[in-house]
Amino acid sequence: VAKWSVFDGVNCVLNSQDFGIFELRLVSVMSENNTEEGILLYLHNYSFYSQKVLLALNEKKLTFKTKFVNIANGEQYQQWYLEVNPRGEVPAIKDGNKTIPDSMKIINHLEENYSDENHPRLVPTDQGAAVIEKHNHLHVIIHDLPADVITIGSFYHTDVVGWQKLPFIYPVRRHMKSITEKGPEKVKATAEKSSEAIKQVLLKKAEELETMVKTLRTRESFLQALERVDEVLSEVEEQLKGNKDNPEDWLVCNKFTLADVSLTTLLERLNVLGLEGRFWTGGKRPHLQNYFDRVRRREAYKKSTPSAMFHVKSLIKGITYMSL
Template identity: 35%
Template sequence: MAADESRPRFTLYYVPPSYYSQKVLMALYEKGELFTERLVNLGKGEGTAKWYMEINPAGQVPVLGDRGKLIPESEDIIEYIDREIPHEPILVPSPDTDLGKNVEKFRKLIKQTPVEILTHGLWYNPEMSPGGMASPRDKAGWDEYFIQQEAKLTRMAEEQGHLKEAYLKKAADVKARSELVRDTSRIQAAIETIHPVLDEVEEQLTRAKQGAEGETWLLGRGFTAADINLAVLLKRLTKLGLFSIYCSQNKRQSLWHYWERVQKRLPFLKITELENNYSKSLQK
């Protein structure tokens, strides 16, 4: 049977507030590519449901579907999208070029930031956030959540034999996370590790605009996968109430102006709207 040409080629399994989902969403929007949205409803436990674990045994979002092929991991998905949709903008230039080498350098630099430690750590310890943030649960609520999740995943490991190892790995991850969030010294260390990353970003942003005419981004005139990583990182730092310790009109000024501009970019506005609408739906 011939493929339905009227339907979008790609299907994205994602969660709107997910840091990694937002990177892929932004890449698709930058490319102007239509796609079928498949929301993985974490509130209903779909992230660890049998149907989703069979799609991605890691139980993580996002996953990109393309005509029967499934691609996990946000960085791999962005590279795949860029190869399969070769028109402008080119998000991941050839590594044989100077631009490609620099894009890869800054993608790796930003990828090494401990976003998960910061996110889960500050959800559990919102008092550590300089700018303040709202947590979906108090500490007692998180403790109960971790206990219930670990028990649920251990039970499912026995019920779904062919996915046993995947469920046990998820249970171990939950246990490790419950221990991590209580280690405030590790969370504080994670907050500090962002400074040298943003120092390097600031230097590059300043170089990029020197002698350039018109609008420039992290590596020059083009908006690349490195910019996607940076934009979504800054978005997360803002959500966690951390942005003010890293950047202001008087501190890392090039980054400050970059953040002001990137928030007005249409793909960024779209991912923000998706996240806001998702949050509102959970409150109903």
Template identity: 50%
Template sequence: NGLLLYLHNYSFYAQKVILALHEKKIPFKSQTIDITKGEQYQPSFLEVNPRGEVPALRDGVKVIPDSARIIDYLEDNFSNGNHPRLIPQEPSIKQRVNHFRELIDRIPANTVTMGAFYHSEFICKPKLPFIAPVRAFMRAGFEKTAERLTKLAEAMPQYRETLLNKAEDHAKTYKTVKDKEAYTRLLDEVDNTLQEVEDQLFQNKDSSSWLVCPEFTAADVSLTTLLYRLDVVGLSRKFYSAGRRPCVEAYYDRVSTRPSFQATFPTLFYHFKALIGFK
């Protein structure tokens, strides 16, 4: 019956997988899990993915969690004439793709996002969906998440360990995003990563290459999704726009014209529909 992707369209990690699916030209169906309402912790979804996270990919009886594992699964099972590779087979290029993919994927995008909601001095002109009322709503929900997970763990003993572990992880993340010094250190990590990306792109500036090679790769999937998130959350000026990193800025301008980009990230119409239902 084909692939079914459990997602939320504003999930950073779901967006990575959606972008990869479009780049590989793989048809799929989707089922939205409303993470703003805690649907990822409902028993019906925990039966699909006991980790209570989106995205998750169902292929027949198999369920693959975690965006990186899903992309690897797609690469291993859907790479032929109809489905372009995202990880080239040539060893030296493959090594560079894996290097940049791992480098970028180490950035905890959700922590970067939430921290921006608490430290507005770092952001400039955030875009939809992260306008002020949404940021306030997400802060309020974020601050109650650990307590809610603890209560759910008591109500669902079969998932108790998983939910308590998530509550503990969430408490650590909350501590980071509230602490300006800790959050600043995290932003420094982003800065160092994007400087290495800038240096790589500078080497490519006289060619039509993407991050590593002429083909769009899994490293580009990771980079594109990160740059989009930094843009909409209001951190692009800090890291790459307005001449801060001209090669990264030019890359983002170029990648945003790709059909896969336009098919992956929510449209203005989608934002408006989401805001109508926002409470």
């Protein structure tokens, strides 16, 4: 793991030159290509829901191209991308003549259309009704956790979290808070320049963002979100504990499932936010700790998750300075 001293140096450079924030201009984990052939994934590498879709694609051993959408500078609200997803959100995919937004819809599409001997099915349909029911329950309760509130909220209420790791070093946190605060007005302004259909979608989103900003500023709301995570992870820990006689099992069976995709993405995000100490390390949830250690050795995880060296190279090669 990279030491803070390396990035303290970066921070000093930023401060000495009086730049307000910086933005990571990332290259994709996969090669970027604009081709319309096959699956094209629109993503930002540090978007929680982009990471979830990326992991599902890699677990299914699918070939795909990626298009980086720089949400740090508002590229998701440019007209070309609003034609892909009128809500201006990543991820989205193009698959042939279909355009599909929303991570859950994308994953369902992949599961329905790309499950065969070469592309593993992630819903355990061959494991019996009880396993399928348990899988669906855990997948939904994990997926429904408010990832945006947990992520951005941790930047407002820093005393609640531990050491926040890459990519969420201080200038990134400050920038993300800033664009979150300015989000509603940015979306309203974009709406006024858009077609009537897109305008109505964006105005509704602006209202949602205004509500979210109020929630993020409220400490009690953030703590309630963490309590909900606690409840879900307690249920996950009990499920993993019940698997102790089958140490090769994942969350619900011996196959890596959509529930595992959701859990892995959640644990990775909590870890980089500095919340692992609150939820599983130090003996709090030993089965969850063991699970996370195991999952980080999976090839799909390694392909989907930016490594420490990826972060360093991105900082060195791709720092763009902006003024607030």
